[in-house]
Amino acid sequence: MSDTYVLILLCAVVTYIVRSGGYVLMSYFGTVNHRVEAGLNAVPIAVLSALVAPTVLNGEWPDAVALIFVCLLSLRLSMLPTIALGVVFLVLLRQYA
Known part of the structure; x- marks a missing residue:
């Protein structure tokens, strides 16, 4: 596999981990403050x-x-x-x- 494909695959994996981590982290908080929600929006x-x-x-x-x-x-x-x-x-x- 060329270096370009490896880089694309690694970027995809890191992006998935970061996005999944955000969902997991937010699930521990239950509901969030309306100001935090407005900021995230x-x-x-x-x-x-x-x-x-x-x-x-x-x-x-x-x-x-x-x-x-x-x-x-x-x-x-x-x-x-x-x-x-x-x-x-x-x-x-x-x-x-």
Whole structure:
């Protein structure tokens, strides 16, 4: 097996252990405080913002326009159609811009 496949497998195992460990740890606490729950619910948005912000600030204008388009789509559609339409829109913008 090449080094790339070993690295991918190790990353998958570590990710599984970390995610499972979080569930096991939270199961010992029973119910959590509403503030902790609100903080945990904010984590995905914070991570997404951290991933998207450098692209928008340092990228081309099609990236920023596609991000605005996806944000507007996410208000009406579920996640899968939003991502699919956002990717298609970004590809079209990059192709013709």
